[in-house]
Amino acid sequence: MKTQLLSLLLASSLAAPAFADRASNEPIQPIEPHEVTEPEKVELGKKLFFEPRLSASGFISCNSCHNLSRGGSDNLPTSIGHNWQEGPINSPTVLNSSMSVAQFWDGRAADLREQAGGPIENPMEMAFSHTLAIDVLQSIPQYREMFAEIYGTDQIDIDQVTDAIAAFEETLVTPNSRFDLWLKGDDDALTSAELAGYETFKNIGCTACHNGPAAGGTSFQRMGVVEPYVTDNPAEGRVSVTGDDADRFNFKVPTLRNVELTYPYFHDGAYWKLEDAVDVMARLQLGRQLSEEDIDNMTAFLKTLTGDQPSFAIPNLPPSTNDTPHPRPFD
Amino acid sequence: MKTQLLSLLLASSLAAPAFADRASNEPIQPIEPHEVTEPEKVELGKKLFFEPRLSASGFISCNSCHNLSRGGSDNLPTSIGHNWQEGPINSPTVLNSSMSVAQFWDGRAADLREQAGGPIENPMEMAFSHTLAIDVLQSIPQYREMFAEIYGTDQIDIDQVTDAIAAFEETLVTPNSRFDLWLKGDDDALTSAELAGYETFKNIGCTACHNGPAAGGTSFQRMGVVEPYVTDNPAEGRVSVTGDDADRFNFKVPTLRNVELTYPYFHDGAYWKLEDAVDVMARLQLGRQLSEEDIDNMTAFLKTLTGDQPSFAIPNLPPSTNDTPHPRPFD
Numbered sequence: 001m002k003t004q005l006l007s008l009l010l011a012s013s014l015a016a017p018a019f020a021d022r023a024s025n026e027p028i029q030p031i032e033p034h035e036v037t038e039p040e041k042v043e044l045g046k047k048l049f050f051e052p053r054l055s056a057s058g059f060i061s062c063n064s065c066h067n068l069s070r071g072g073s074d075n076l077p078t079s080i081g082h083n084w085q086e087g088p089i090n091s092p093t094v095l096n097s098s099m100s101v102a103q104f105w106d107g108r109a110a111d112l113r114e115q116a117g118g119p120i121e122n123p124m125e126m127a128f129s130h131t132l133a134i135d136v137l138q139s140i141p142q143y144r145e146m147f148a149e150i151y152g153t154d155q156i157d158i159d160q161v162t163d164a165i166a167a168f169e170e171t172l173v174t175p176n177s178r179f180d181l182w183l184k185g186d187d188d189a190l191t192s193a194e195l196a197g198y199e200t201f202k203n204i205g206c207t208a209c210h211n212g213p214a215a216g217g218t219s220f221q222r223m224g225v226v227e228p229y230v231t232d233n234p235a236e237g238r239v240s241v242t243g244d245d246a247d248r249f250n251f252k253v254p255t256l257r258n259v260e261l262t263y264p265y266f267h268d269g270a271y272w273k274l275e276d277a278v279d280v281m282a283r284l285q286l287g288r289q290l291s292e293e294d295i296d297n298m299t300a301f302l303k304t305l306t307g308d309q310p311s312f313a314i315p316n317l318p319p320s321t322n323d324t325p326h327p328r329p330f331d
Numbered sequence: 332m333k334t335q336l337l338s339l340l341l342a343s344s345l346a347a348p349a350f351a352d353r354a355s356n357e358p359i360q361p362i363e364p365h366e367v368t369e370p371e372k373v374e375l376g377k378k379l380f381f382e383p384r385l386s387a388s389g390f391i392s393c394n395s396c397h398n399l400s401r402g403g404s405d406n407l408p409t410s411i412g413h414n415w416q417e418g419p420i421n422s423p424t425v426l427n428s429s430m431s432v433a434q435f436w437d438g439r440a441a442d443l444r445e446q447a448g449g450p451i452e453n454p455m456e457m458a459f460s461h462t463l464a465i466d467v468l469q470s471i472p473q474y475r476e477m478f479a480e481i482y483g484t485d486q487i488d489i490d491q492v493t494d495a496i497a498a499f500e501e502t503l504v505t506p507n508s509r510f511d512l513w514l515k516g517d518d519d520a521l522t523s524a525e526l527a528g529y530e531t532f533k534n535i536g537c538t539a540c541h542n543g544p545a546a547g548g549t550s551f552q553r554m555g556v557v558e559p560y561v562t563d564n565p566a567e568g569r570v571s572v573t574g575d576d577a578d579r580f581n582f583k584v585p586t587l588r589n590v591e592l593t594y595p596y597f598h599d600g601a602y603w604k605l606e607d608a609v610d611v612m613a614r615l616q617l618g619r620q621l622s623e624e625d626i627d628n629m630t631a632f633l634k635t636l637t638g639d640q641p642s643f644a645i646p647n648l649p650p651s652t653n654d655t656p657h658p659r660p661f662d
Contacts (some may be wrong), residue, residue, distance in 0.1 A: 006351050057413050064390075067649045069381050076660060080390050086661050132378045261650050273653050295565035309647045316640045319592050322604050329407060330417050 017309030023183045027207035028215045030180040031096065031257065031307060034171045045168025046145045047315045048161060053136045055126035057082055058327025062119070062165065066094035068310045070260025072172060077269030078233075082127035090269035093262045094308075096255050098170045101247035105251045105267045106221060108241045110167035117158055130158040135325055137161070142318035144248030173260055182304075190304055200294050203284050215256035215305060222250050223267065226287035229280075231269035244251050260303045274299045354514045358538035359546045361511040362638060364586065365502045375477045376499025378646045386457035386466045388413055389658025393450070393496065396423035399641045402505065402592025408565075408600030413458035414616060420566050421600035424593045426641075427586050429501045431548035436582045436598050439572045443497035448489055461489040463482060466656055468492070471647035505589055505638030513635075521635055528632030531625050536617050538656065546587035546636060553581050554598065557618035559610075564599035591634045605630045 025028050036042055048054065049062040065079040065087075066072050072095035074080075079087035089105055097103065103115035119125040121132055137143045137156050147156045150164070179198075181189035192196070201207065212218045220238045223229045229249075238247035251267050264270065265277040278298045282288040290298070354360050367373055379385065380393040396418075397403050397411040403424035405411075410418035419438055428434065434446035450456040451464055468474045468487050477485045481495070510529075512520035521529070532538065543549045551569045554560045560580075569578035582598050595601065596608040609629045613619040621629070 034410065052398075052401075052405075059395075059405065067383075069646050070383075071650070074383075074390065074652065076389055076658060080388065083661075134376055158660055263651065270650075272657060275653075286638075311644050311647075313642050314645055315400050316642075319402070320406065320594065320603075322606075326603060327407060329411055 009033050015187035021187060026183060027202065027211040028179070028183070029213045030183045031173050031175045031177070031213050033171045033175045036171060038150070038167060040146070041150050041164050041167045042171055042285045043168075043315075044150060045164035045166070046312065047146075047317055049142075049168050051317060052122050052313050053126060053317075053320070053324075053327065054133045054161075055082065056128045056132075056327065056331075057126075057329035059329055060126050062094075062116070065091040065119075065125075068094075068172070071095060071258045072097075073262045075263060077264050079125070081125040082123070087124060089233065089267050089284065090264070092254060093174050093258060094169055095174050096217070096257045098166075098173070099214040099255070100122050100252065101219065102252065105235065106238050106241050107252050112169050113159075113162045116165040116169075130161075132325065133161065134158060136320075139321055139324040140318050148249070157209045166265070171307055172310055174309065177257070177305050177307035179301070179304040180307065191300070193297050194300045194304050195295030197294075197299065198288075201298050201301055204282060204288050204290075206281070209253045209285075210256050216253045217255045220247070220250045221253050221285075224249065224284045227284045229266075229284055231266075231270060233270075237265055237267075256302060256305055258306050258309075260306050261309075273301060278302070336482075343575075352515060357514060358533065358542040359510070359514070360544045361514045362504050362506045362508070362544050364506045365504045367502060369481070371477070372481050372495050372498040373502055374499075374646075375481060376495035376497070377643065378474075380499050381646050382648060384651070385451050385459060385464045385492075386653075387411065387459045387463075387658065387662075388457075388660035390499075390660055391457050393425075393447070396422040397451075399503070402426060402589045402640070403428075404593045406594060409597050413454070414614065416430070416455050418455060418658075420564065420598050421595070423585060424589060425500055426503050426505050426536070427545045427548070427588045427598075428457050429497075429504070429582065429637060430543065430586070432543040432550065433583065436566065437569050438571050438583050443500050444490075444493045447493035447496040447500075457625055461492075463656065464492065465489060466557040467651075470652055470655040471649050503641055505640060508588070508636050508638035510523065510632070510635040510637065522631070524628050525631045525635050528625075528628030528630070531621075532629055532632055535613060535619050535621075537612070540616075541587050547584045548586045550583045550584055551578070552584050552616075555615045558615045560615055562599045562601060564598075564601075566598055568598075587633060587636055589637050590639075591637050592640075605633060609633070614616045 006163075036097050052058050052061045054061065057148050060082065063272045065074045067074055072093035076093050078089055079091045081087050092105065098112060100108065103109035103112060104118070109115040109118060117130065121129050134156050137147070144154060144156065147160055148154050151160045151289070209219060210216045223237070236248055238250035238252075239245060241247075261272065263271045263274070265274070266280075271277045271280060278295050279290060282290045362375070383389050383392045385392065396405045398405055402452065403426035405422050406630070407422070408547045409420055410422045412418050423436065429443060432438065434440035434443060440446040440449060448461065452460050465487050468478070473487060475487065478491055480483050482491045509520045509525075540550060540552050541547045554568070567579055569581035570576065572578075590596075590605065595603045596605070597611075602611060606626050609626050610621060613621045
């Protein structure tokens with residue numbers, strides 16, 4: 001009897017903790033905090049992320065459209081670029097973007113490094129060039145010192161710039177959402193309505209695409225499987241990268257992490273209400289007409305995916321010098 | 332003999348400390364850290380300062396043109412406003428602005444509270460209205476709670492908004508510049524070139540206008556006393572407030588605190604080099620043609636006025652709700 005009890009106790013203490021069981025059985029896994037291994041590089045990347053001098057106008061930075069005070073997004077249907085040009089597609093959140101299979105809605109950049117160079121030289125966005133951006137940074141002694149310290153050369157290049165920005169962006173993960181607390185074993189972290197919403201989310205098939213730690217970002221999928229998605233946005237998605245007609249209107253599945261903060265929704269930013277986005281997805285992707293109660297519960301569940309938001313001191317950017325090229329906002 | 336020594340020692344220890352003597356004999360006084368008495372109001376004001384939803388586009392915040400990563404300025408000759416409109420005048424730094432006799436270059440706002448309401452409804456800047464801005468804030472429960480906590484009412488109004496923004500702006504002082512360390516008695520805080528520059532600065536008369544803790548902001552003065560200032564900027568200065576012809580081309584004397592960070596210079600932002608600004612001021616205001624050495628020393632002195640820059644965690648802005656009016660960037 002005593003031996004049996006001891007065995008039971010041992011078995012219990014040797015077993016994996018409850019949260020590991022739950023998380024490993026669920027299609028969404030908890031987000032873990034990012035371990036910074038190169039703090040100087042992250043600090044440089046943070047400055048560059050907030051650096052308007054990487055744009056022709058001296059006014060637009062990465063943070064303009066991926067605002068870290070606003071869930072890493074600009075909360076606009078499509079973004080405002082150089083000279084107030086209207087962007088072609090909704091700016092995806094930078095939060096947890098390191099977990100995506102590729103970057104941009106069409107996946108045209110393999111990783112964050114490749115992504116970071118794009119907006120700088122996009123005439124619709126920051127409207128600068130890599131050469132001009134480097135000229136600006138190279139003219140500022142504090143930047144020269146930081147780059148030299150990290151990359152061991154006195155010649156800044158665009159690969160260093162995007163490497164540092166990516167290193168900063170990799171820190172932008174959002175652990176400790178209420179859903180993650182639940183995944184890790186805290187049964188009280190979710191309400192019954194939220195849990196019911198999660199059950200429906202799984203049962204009707206949302207997790208076929210919205211899975212992994214980011215609840216998305218792991219695959220490209222057709223927008224409008226059962227019914228076509230009606231939009232006046234001309235973006236064609238993945239086909240513009242692969243040239244394969246089968247990829248027409250395939251887009252990278254967006255992360256649902258912090259989705260409460262990253263309205264409006266879809267690649268065209270056409271839907272402002274999370275309830276509407278849930279309804280549209282269920283109908284167009286899964287052929288399901290959800291009840292109002294199901295929609296409300298799923299929306300409640302989705303709001304539990306809001307995790308710890310970025311928290312760090314605003315960067316102080318080093319001043320330009322007499323050698324720094326001037327911004328040209330109105331040319 | 333012993334008694335005399337004791338008297339001397341006593342007299343010395345009873346005398347005011349050296350720094351007080353120095354500071355009280357100088358035309359510029361040290362900046363003291365701001366004591367926060369209402370931290371909740373300051374925190375709310377910080378959120379509002381970074382809040383793009385106070386603009387019609389949902390893209391422009393106070394921080395867009397008074398960027399706290401860049402000396403509280405945008406480092407552009409004149410600012411970019413709604414729909415990329417070119418602003419009429421250089422955006423002054425918000426740092427130490429609480430020490431100014433009035434706000435704006437022409438002093439048309441008596442204080443920071445009165446100032447803060449201006450850009451929100453200026454069609455060239457944030458292009459919104461006070462009513463619409465309040466509608467946005469009132470639709471967001473986290474804002475309603477913060478305002479209710481501080482102002483004791485569930486009806487947000489524009490006076491509360493500008494009061495909170497002003498309370499945050501009052502914290503934006505920049506103590507501990509090297510010049511202030513010198514003022515407080517640290518003889519090693521300045522180089523001999525910087526001290527020589529400061530002596531010239533005083534001797535030729537700059538301190539007639541650039542005085543007080545902010546080294547400016549205490550009076551309105553004519554731009555171009557000895558020689559006219561040539562510019563294609565149509566701003567006429569103080570006369571537009573007083574209607575008095577004697578005030579034509581009188582502008583508020585800008586602070587020289589952090590002047591290294593707040594280029595380009597003058598109300599039209601026409602000069603990018605601090606050396607040029609020194610040269611122009613000496614010639615036009617004081618009728619002095621300075622040597623290159625004097626200009627270099629004065630520039631070196633001016634760079635010692637850079638103090639502690641704002642340091643706080645980026646604010647997290649509460650999300651809009653289904654009731655929040657949408658931004659209209661492209662209407």
